[in-house]
Amino acid sequence: MSNKQVLPLGLYETLKTRRTLSQELPPETEWVESEILGEDAEHISSLARYVAQQVAAKLEQTEANERIALVNMLLTQLEDESGPDEVFELENSKNTGSLVQLTELKPRHQRKPSNRPSTPLSSVALLTNNPKEPQLGEEIKKELESADRVDLLCSFLKLTGVNVLAPQLDILKRRGIPFRVITTTYMGATDRKAVDKLVQEYGAEVKISYEKNSTRLHAKAWLFHRNTGFSTGYVGSSNLSHAALTDGLEWNVRISNTVTPGILGQFNAAFESYWESHQFESYTGSDKDREKLDRSLEQATIGTGASARPNLQINFSYVDVHPYPHQAIMLDELQAERQKGHHRNLAVAATGTGKTIFSALDYKRLCEESGKKLRLLFIAHQAEILNQSQSAFAMVMRDANFGEQYFGGVVPEHNEQVFATVQTLASASTERFTPDHFDVVIVDEFHHASAPTYQKILSYFQPQELLGLTATPERTDGKNVAAEYFDGRVATQLRLWDALEADLLVPFHYYGINDATDLSGLTFERGSYRDSELSQYYLANKRRVALILQQIEEKIANPRSMRAIGFCVDREHARYMAEELCKADISATYLLGDDSAERRREVIDQLKDPEHELTTVFTVNLFNEGVDIPEVDTLLMLRPTQSPTLFQQQLGRGLRRSPDKAVLVVLDFVGNQAKGFRFDLKMRSLTRAGILTPSEVENPHLPPGCSIQLDEKTQEQVLRSIKEALHPKVEVLADNLKIFAEEQKKKNFEVVVTELLEPYLDRYGLELAHIYGRKTKNGKGLTFTFLLDQAGQIPRISGLYEKGSVTEHLSNRIKSLANVNDEERIDVYQRLLTTDIWEKDLSMREKRFAWMLLFSFWPKGKIRSGEEKFTLDQGLSELRQHPYFIQELIQIWSYRLGTDRHAPQSLSTISPDIPLSTHAYYSREEIFAAIGLHENEKKSVPAGAVQGVYESRTTDTIALLVNLSKSEKHFTPETMYKDYAVTESEFAWDSQNSTAPDSRLGKIYQHHGELGQMPLLFVRYTKEDGIGTAPYLFVGPVNYRSHSGSKPMHIKWELERPLPADLFALARSTA
Structure with missing residues (x-):
């Protein structure tokens, strides 16, 4: 019988060694292996962990008086030309095995050592305010006494919490230590007195998020920076209140830069991104700031600002509107289309995602580029929309008197910026305006453009820029306005992922459910089934109906109060499903495109009414476009579709925000499909980059709050379809x-x-x-x-x-x-x-x-x-x-x-002989030649040049090549937050490990302007893409701003051209 210990089944992260291979395995088992390549980010950390484990095990078996000698022997193997960097010194020869720990470098005139936290700086710990453990409040006080910089991220601040730390905060101010605080008006829980006290008495810099609806900052964390490198932090549940710091049932994890440097780096990167974000506004304690904070806290407490102060007047001169990330991406894409010569453009975005603000920001940019306020015509079909749009433009342009109205009997006087209904324009004499009177024409709800009233207006005006806005280019009559008016182009479209990540839509829970049907024998042509065959098949399948009802009962908390839309094949299928739900005591009906307007209104009003018994409306395509029912919280996908456009339109019917709606439940009933049916087309619209891989299906990375669950048979089908789509024969x-x-x-x-x-x-x-x-x-x-x-x-x-x-x-x-x-x-x-x-x-x-x-x-x-x-x-x-x-x-x-x-811009105005354009993509070989490295006798070809920094003395440039995702297999904090975007115009970058501030390259980085050198930043997200080796996007020239650390230097670069919005969304350290 073997004396070896049999290894248990389960997950491991153990390096393959002769020792591990010699260990006994249970019968009928095997190892699953994963290769870590030499260039992979986790290669170094995996080796370092393994060596540390082996050294620790050896030291445990070694006598105390021999341990130091053993460690010294190991370290001498690592010494460079200047000798070993780290060799432990014995306190004296008589002290066998004792270590002397250097705990502080202090001025000689300082009589006492500084106060220290009870938890060693090099240790991590879980603090629960247990009487046997250090109390969080006491630890924070001690940390404050020795910090060189302090950052606090806290969803709300209470005066009681500030008072607990008052003596230490006072010392912090007298020592001149920078103290930054980020907080919110979430739930109205912050005390304004606490904020004022931090700013006015303790010199803190405070930034506040006033967002009521979309801020998801519930974090509570401290970061204590120390110039010695022994920085520490706390992340957990404690806000800045007396209870949280002293005796509350709170859990907080103490992190340490020496033990968890990756997590501390992640914390620092996230904090910097928040600090520089437009979402967080500086609070100085001025009368204006106090009024704004009081108003925001009051509104957050009540729940809605509109009901609290119906007559609130906004001073637009104080308002500075910045685009949300999704709007910035759309603005970039629209600019790129214009750069290509397209001046009639269509923008597509779901209702409620800020199309009007987007168009106002675009108009503002056009005005700035032309150096004057352009003549504007904004067209909509309802006066209410025009009133809201005019207010939005006034806010963006910081002009309360912006624009004139042309509807409801009001006639504009100056005709410079006009907001008009389509009805007024269509009935007015065209002689009022010449065809080219307006520089910019914006048409809201452009999917109505095929109507005669719109046709007359669109054919008459000839602006420099035409912008159509719509939630969908497809109409229920089958026409597509993108094809009719824009040569089939959609200039920019809000991606589902971006809208969800921006918290503009409610999260979804998508369930892919195998319904045991077999559609492989049905006619499948040009991406769709024949409706008649499909409907007949479903109408004869009672088992499918039973499964649908079973899944509704399982997945929906209360099916008899849900608000659902079911998408069916045809009229008969919709009628049949409504009858079957009614038989199950779930009130349902069906609604079709040829129903009267009166019946449509009646059914929709019933579905919106929470007191009405109606739960579900079945339809074919009526709700694909146009109808807005925010109350819908459930979607039943009862017919197969591979069209990503149709799929997103159907999803859009349930993603609108509504009070008391936390999530949209999507039940997609999937059978065995015909050969050629492509699951990947619709499902890849759920991914960030629009690319779906098998790993994305098995381990989806989704916006916050969203989930995808596929049952076993459905997942097999989807994976098979995706593999066939990605690798077609x-x-x-x-x-x-x-x-x-x-x-x-x-x-x-x-x-x-x-x-x-x-x-x-x-x-x-x-x-x-x-x-x-x-x-x-x-x-x-x-x-x-x-x-x-x-x-x-x-x-x-x-x-x-x-x-x-x-x-x-x-x-x-x-x-x-x-x-x-x-x-x-x-x-x-x-x-x-x-x-x-x-x-x-x-x-x-x-x-x-x-x-x-x-x-x-x-x-x-x-x-x-x-x-x-x-x-x-x-x-x-x-x-x-x-x-x-x-x-x-x-x-x-x-x-x-x-x-x-993207909108590439040539570098020729800065350096005529360097053939690069910012925001264009380049391979490593192209970069090599562009900066003239081939003109160097020593290295005249790019083959084998794989380093991350190229220095060209021919063109006096330094190319910095950055991979944002260091590991494409795993999330690794140790490497993920070394290179990241702080803002659109600031990038944090780690130099090579051998570069110190006083080295030749280190000096060039710091003084490149004086030395006539030009650093050029190239960035890519991953090393590989769907084609092969991924290219780099040339961000542009960068300028040194600051640095910290040595070997490597952590440098902050200021970009001469802001990052394109889509890359910034990937490169920033926070969502």
Whole structure:
């Protein structure tokens, strides 16, 4: 019988060693392994933990008088040229094993050592105000006495809590220690006296969030910064009150920079982001601040500010409106569309998400860019909407007298900024305004644009900028205003994730439920089933109805008081479901598009009335668009859909906020689907980036409060569908391309292979990653040219299937240029590829462009193995011999330019010879050539250059390459918060571990302006994307602001151009 201890089943994070492999396992078990690559963020921390565990175990077995010698011996192995950094000194030779701990470096005139907390600075602890433990209040007092900076994050402040700490806060002020406090008016719980006392008596800097509806700051935490590096913090349940600090049943965790540096770094990063956020406003104790705080606390206590002070007047000169993150993203995308020459644009966002404020911020930006107040016409169909819109514009423009009304018998006098109803404009003489009188025309609820009244107005006015606002471009009559008026373009659309993360919508709980149906035998064409077949199948399936009723009872707290909408196949299916629910004593009815307006109003009013017995309304498409019922708290998805647009419209019917509604419950009944049905299309709209992977399904990262639960069979189906969608078979892609080309021929369209990529992707709901992220059976990179060849659309290309040929090499590398998204680079690349220009014809800027292009294909600088490095002309000559690949690149770039939502700006005004544009994407090879590193004799090719800092003495630039997500497998606080955005214009960055402030690079970072050096910041979220190695977004030049620490230096850079809003949403340390 073995004496070895049998390991228990369960989760581990143990490194694979000879020792672990020798341990006995239970019968019929095996290890699950996960590889940690050398470049992975957790590689160092995993090794360090393992060594620490082994050293601790060895020290336990060692006599006290031998431990120091053992440690000294280990440390000598780590010494560098200057000798060991850390060797313990014995107090004296007679003290066997005693350690002398240096506890304070104090001035000689200071007679007593400083007071210390009871918990050692290098320890972590859980404090519960248990009499046997240190009391939180007493620990905080002691921490305050030795801190060099103090940060407090607290959802509310009480005067009793301030008084408990008064003596120490007074000392803190006299010592000149910075003290920052962030708090809120949440529930009206803060005492204004407490805030005033902190500011006026103790010199604290205080910032307050006055948001009543969307602030989710319930944190309570202290951070005590110490210049020695021994910083500490407390995170837990205690607000700043007497009870919380002394004898309340509170739990608080003490954290330490020496033990939990990752958590302390995360705390610091989050606090800095909050501190710099527009959401938190400075409180100085002025009369204006006191009035605002009193009013906000009163409103929060009552519940709604409107009922408390109905006649409250706002002084707009005090109001400074900043865009929410989701609005900032939409503004960026709209600006990008205009930069591409599109001046008729449609913005899509759900009702209640701030479309009007968004349009006012956009108008303000247009005015600032033009240097004058532009003439504005704002059109809506209701006077109430116009009154609200005019107030919103007045607030954004900080002008209480902004605009004139043109409705209800009121006629504008100055005609500069006019808010008009469509009815008034349509009935008025067009001679009142010339067609080009208004610079900007904004049309609210643009989905009504097909009506004759709108048609007359839209065809008459010719503004410089037209902006349509709508909750959905689709109408119930099947028309799409984006297709009718904007060439099918939606300039910007509020993503579901962004709206949920901004707390504009109620969170959802989505349940994917297998309903035991089998639809694989039904007709499935062009992404949908035949309604007649589907309806007939459901009407004959009593078991499905029983399952639906069972799930409603299980998932809904009180089914007889829910407010639900059920989406059905057709009239008969809707009627049938209403009857079945009524039989189960759940009051229900059905409502269709051809019902009278009177019946619609009656049913909707009943559903809105909490006292009415009606719980559920079944429909087909009536509630997809237009009807707003915030009270809806349950959605029943009773027909399959793979359309992400339709899915989001249906979700939108239940996501509106309403009193007493905490969450939307979505029950999606999913059967075995026909071949070709794609779950990924609708479900990827629930992810942040719009990309759905198997890991996202199994471990979803969702906005706060949201959840997705799939039963086992549904998850199997979804995962299978996603894997097929992410990695479609090459044969399927080629067959679909052949079918698509034949369809085009049948429509009498000329099939032009040089223009086929974009319509093909659109037809099958594909993205570039579906092609360029794949490989052929032979393991070479898949290209559209290969698919054209397989589909018989082009003549056979020489060398396309020949291993080791230049053609094969180009196939593998073409995806490295799929990131190009700025017009200048595309224009220059195209000229280099399609015209007979040579090195002698090129400027220095163009030569670097050329090397950027060439190194993208040949990072080693050699066309064939064993050859010498090619010249610029030789490289261009070789590329020009492959016309199909050139045409493919041109199609890729056209697609990228059309779908990208950034607005690149050339760096040429700052540095004419550096061919970079801010907010454009670049590969590592392109960055290498752009800053002239190839002109350095020592390192003239980018292959093998994988460091995070490139220093070019040719162009006097330093490229800083940042990966935001250091680990793509796990959340790791140790590395996640080293590089992050503090604000849109400030970025925190960690240097290389070898860089100290007094080192050569450290001095350059601090004094780059004086030394004529220009740091350039490049950022990407992850190392890999759907295509392969992810490109970097060029943020732009940065300027040194401050730093802390050494080896590495933690530097704060000031950005010359703010981060694009979508990248800021990923790069900031807080949600």
